[in-house]
Amino acid sequence: MVGSAIVRRLSTAGETRVVTRTRSELDLTRQSDVEEFFADERIDRVYLAAARVGGIKANNDFPADFIRENLQIQTNVIHSAHRAGVSRLLFLGSSCIYPRLAAQPISEDAMMTGVLEATNEAYAVAKIAGIKMCEAYRRQFGSDFRSAMPTNLYGPNDNFDLDSSHVLPALLRKFHQAVVSGEQVVPVWGSGKPRREFLHVDDMAAASCHLMALPADQYWSAVSDHCSHVNVGFGSDVSIAELAERVASICGFKGRIEFDPSMPDGTPRKLLDVSRLKSLGWEPEISLQHGLSSTRDWMVEHWNECG
Numbered sequence: 001m002v003g004s005a006i007v008r009r010l011s012t013a014g015e016t017r018v019v020t021r022t023r024s025e026l027d028l029t030r031q032s033d034v035e036e037f038f039a040d041e042r043i044d045r046v047y048l049a050a051a052r053v054g055g056i057k058a059n060n061d062f063p064a065d066f067i068r069e070n071l072q073i074q075t076n077v078i079h080s081a082h083r084a085g086v087s088r089l090l091f092l093g094s095s096c097i098y099p100r101l102a103a104q105p106i107s108e109d110a111m112m113t114g115v116l117e118a119t120n121e122a123y124a125v126a127k128i129a130g131i132k133m134c135e136a137y138r139r140q141f142g143s144d145f146r147s148a149m150p151t152n153l154y155g156p157n158d159n160f161d162l163d164s165s166h167v168l169p170a171l172l173r174k175f176h177q178a179v180v181s182g183e184q185v186v187p188v189w190g191s192g193k194p195r196r197e198f199l200h201v202d203d204m205a206a207a208s209c210h211l212m213a214l215p216a217d218q219y220w221s222a223v224s225d226h227c228s229h230v231n232v233g234f235g236s237d238v239s240i241a242e243l244a245e246r247v248a249s250i251c252g253f254k255g256r257i258e259f260d261p262s263m264p265d266g267t268p269r270k271l272l273d274v275s276r277l278k279s280l281g282w283e284p285e286i287s288l289q290h291g292l293s294s295t296r297d298w299m300v301e302h303w304n305e306c307g
């Protein structure tokens with residue numbers, strides 16, 4: 001989802017040469033394949049958006065896969081990029097790197113100040129390692145390896161599989177399906193009380209390109225060597241219950257929402273402090289209302305591919 005959005009953004013910006021590989025063409029968990037790729041292609045800048053990602057259930061059910069695959073992918077790409085002389089790299093993390101009960105809105109320096117949320121601890125540890133690896137390469141080799149921490153993302157090419165998806169695509173799918181099949185009750189996991197911030201992936205791609213394009217002195221003077229990442233958020237959040245109401249209304253669902261307390265709530269709240277990014281000259285453009293309805297349209301158009 002994020003990689004294809006960045007490619008769309010770079011293409012419209014007239015970038016001359018964008019090199020991509022699908023998962024079947026290049027398995028980033030295989031060190032020698034990644035080394036060969038970087039040796040063959042003369043790559044100047046790397047957007048490291050590839051990762052094993054998933055919603056609360058997938059993270060909770062497969063922690064070993066999440067920590068192993070993410071550590072492998074990022075270690076292989078960051079080290080190979082360094083060896084190949086890549087001039088700049090942007091590592092994409094996640095807002096789950098912050099402590100479960102971090103003060104809100106969460107500023108970048110809250111990382112590693114408290115206990116992580118248990119449902120995604122393995123994924124978060126891998127992402128923290130990625131940020132620290134970029135910082136270590138900068139300290140040891142002077143690498144211009146930057147990091148961006150996105151909030152919960154959504155948009156075209158999202159995962160709509162109910163077992164592994166995040167909440168927003170899951171709700172779009174559930175409410176749309178209920179309308180089509182005439183079901184009167186839609187289950188929503190947890191209490192509905194947790195609050196989440198949602199950013200459209202096209203905004204994320206714009207922010208990534210903006211961070212990548214900043215001159216080195218501007219980026220590195222806004223961050224510090226031991227806290228080098230930049231939050232990328234929308235700036236406001238909604239409860240899961242409010243999100244469900246909005247999705248229901250966009251899909252034209254008139255029935256009842258039923259919360260399922262047997263499913264985990266996860267972190268109570270994750271709202272990012274985006275002042276660092278704002279000071280670097282970037283703000284989001286796509287409202288949640290517009291993003292929800294365009295993503296619903298995308299899902300309906302691509303229904304057969306949505307599993």
Ligand code: GFB
Binds near residue numbers: 056096151162
């Ligand atoms: O988006 P989500 O799976 O992940 O869930 P997190 C957010 C909230 O929505 C939780 C609730 O409180 C869920 O219980 N929810 C309600 C649902 N209905 C549903 C549903 O049908 N599907 C899903 N998936 N959730 C993830 C992390 O945390 O956020 C990742 O696990 C990553 O590591 C990602 O950081 C951004 O926001 O809780």
